[in-house]
Amino acid sequence: MTSRTPPSEPAPPPQTNRADLPRQFPDRGAMVQDLAARFPLASGGASPIRGGSKPALAALEAVDPVRYAASRNHLGGAVSGLSPYIRHGVLSLAQVRDVVLERMARGPGLVSEKLLQELAWRDYWQRLWIRLGDGIWENLEPLKTGQAEAAYAQELPDDISEGHTGLACIDAFARQLIDTGWLHNHARMWLAAYVVHWRRVRWQAGARWFLRHLLDGDAASNNLSWQWVASSFSSKPYLFNRANLERFGAGRHCLGCPAAEDCPFEASYEDLQTRLFSAPQGGGQASGEQGKGGAV
Amino acid sequence: MDRPVLWIHTEALGPANPALLAHPGRPAVFVFEPGLLEGGGGPISLKRIVFLYECLLELPVTIRQGDGAEEVLAFAARHRADGVVTSAWVDPQLGDIAACVAAALPLQVLVPEPFVDLPEQVDLRRFSRYWRSAGPRLLPDPAAPETPT
Numbered sequence: 078m079t080s081r082t083p084p085s086e087p088a089p090p091p092q093t094n095r096a097d098l099p100r101q102f103p104d105r106g107a108m109v110q111d112l113a114a115r116f117p118l119a120s121g122g123a124s125p126i127r128g129g130s131k132p133a134l135a136a137l138e139a140v141d142p143v144r145y146a147a148s149r150n151h152l153g154g155a156v157s158g159l160s161p162y163i164r165h166g167v168l169s170l171a172q173v174r175d176v177v178l179e180r181m182a183r184g185p186g187l188v189s190e191k192l193l194q195e196l197a198w199r200d201y202w203q204r205l206w207i208r209l210g211d212g213i214w215e216n217l218e219p220l221k222t223g224q225a226e227a228a229y230a231q232e233l234p235d236d237i238s239e240g241h242t243g244l245a246c247i248d249a250f251a252r253q254l255i256d257t258g259w260l261h262n263h264a265r266m267w268l269a270a271y272v273v274h275w276r277r278v279r280w281q282a283g284a285r286w287f288l289r290h291l292l293d294g295d296a297a298s299n300n301l302s303w304q305w306v307a308s309s310f311s312s313k314p315y316l317f318n319r320a321n322l323e324r325f326g327a328g329r330h331c332l333g334c335p336a337a338e339d340c341p342f343e344a345s346y347e348d349l350q351t352r353l354f355s356a357p358q359g360g361g362q363a364s365g366e367q368g369k370g371g372a373v
Numbered sequence: 374m375d376r377p378v379l380w381i382h383t384e385a386l387g388p389a390n391p392a393l394l395a396h397p398g399r400p401a402v403f404v405f406e407p408g409l410l411e412g413g414g415g416p417i418s419l420k421r422i423v424f425l426y427e428c429l430l431e432l433p434v435t436i437r438q439g440d441g442a443e444e445v446l447a448f449a450a451r452h453r454a455d456g457v458v459t460s461a462w463v464d465p466q467l468g469d470i471a472a473c474v475a476a477a478l479p480l481q482v483l484v485p486e487p488f489v490d491l492p493e494q495v496d497l498r499r500f501s502r503y504w505r506s507a508g509p510r511l512l513p514d515p516a517a518p519e520t521p522t
Contacts (some may be wrong), residue, residue, distance in 0.1 A: 096437065096439075097435050098405075098436040098437065098438060100430060100436065108426065109423055112419060112422055112423060112426060113419055115438065116405075116416070118415075118416035119416050119417060119418055119421075120416075120418050120419060121418045121420055122419060122420065123419065123423040124420035124423065124424060126424065127427055128386075128423070128424040128425060128426065128429075129427045129428050129430070129431045130387055130428075130431055131431075133387070161424060162387075165383060165384065165385075165424075165428060166383075166384050166385035166387050166389075166390065166460075166485075167386055167387040169387070169485055170488040171485070171486040171487065172389065174488055174511070178511075190508075190512060193511060194504065196488065197488070197489070197500075197503070197508075197511070198500060199488075200488040200489060200507070201500050201504075201507075204491075204497055204503070205497050206463050206464070207463055208497060210465050214412075214413075255418075258420045258421060285412055285413065285414025285415070286414065288410065288411065288412040288414050288417070289411070289414055289415060289416070289417050289418050290417075290418050290420070290421070291421075292421060292424045294412075294417070294421065295464075296412045296464070297463065299412075300412075
């Protein structure tokens, strides 16, 4: 009477149905070609970043909380690349938490909790999504830029989405987004600030663009981060300047930029605030330190 | 529920999917639904679909294209299932599909281990407030005694 029973009956013999999508392909190229035909509205090609638990576990194995904390703000820093796998549950947040805590305990002395906090940011965004539902598409608070809602364009201009603004950094970020579906968190913030503050486009237009492309695209992390930059979910708008971009940008962009002599980011934070906003911001802009979580 | 099918969705595409772990060997389905992951911004790019597909090919799952709820229910009928098992979701779009499924068949939702256990009404107005609750639960003070004295 008390013998253990399986949770459910064994499966019936496998049945196939003509409308089942295929599970076998000669190679990745053939798979991509097949999927392109099945999803004719989906633009572009495949990312070099692969799905599945093998690449996910390799990325998890490489996680180093010490190097992460020391270099995460730099484009060339030791970020984990785990976000696409966490977003789709290939790895659970609890599983990554355990690895991070174990490595923190192993580390020399007191190890920074920055990486753990980045995981917590994702948990935080998810909890907000549950609470707010589709409300994450609306401003959570009024903008602090002093600009009227109506001053922001509804649509993303083509030169941004196609990577033809003439600004080497911005175009490189756009192309990386389109080609790979992943961007360093700092690049996401710079790109978002450019779209919302310099080009005065509604954050929702930028958020929708990111969701089309990011492998870790998730309306909670994505939209709420855009709102953080825009200032509808923060006490002031996020800005950067050229010095900040040069410091953290791995020296990749300004050299040879066609706009280097007339760079829209070449200014002090005070000057940029005066130029871009009509409301007093008070207290000066935060430095280049990333202020919120995004891609881990 | 003796003969469930498993509905695998975009938030649980790993081997630790709670439904797959609880019911090994039961038929499982994933549906590419138009509008999936879009946020109203037009179709997602092919690289996102390829990424999802590569995750799916590692799992014992039938892959379909079409309306999410209709496909899950048709899959259940095909396997003469008496219910559907899935894992918890956050995206409200998945909640809509789940509601349609649950209107026709028993739906069991399995909840994975949380990142951190917090009171339901935790203050989420800013990350700093959340972290004030979450941080100490994740990182107990190593200097504190293990049991209260």
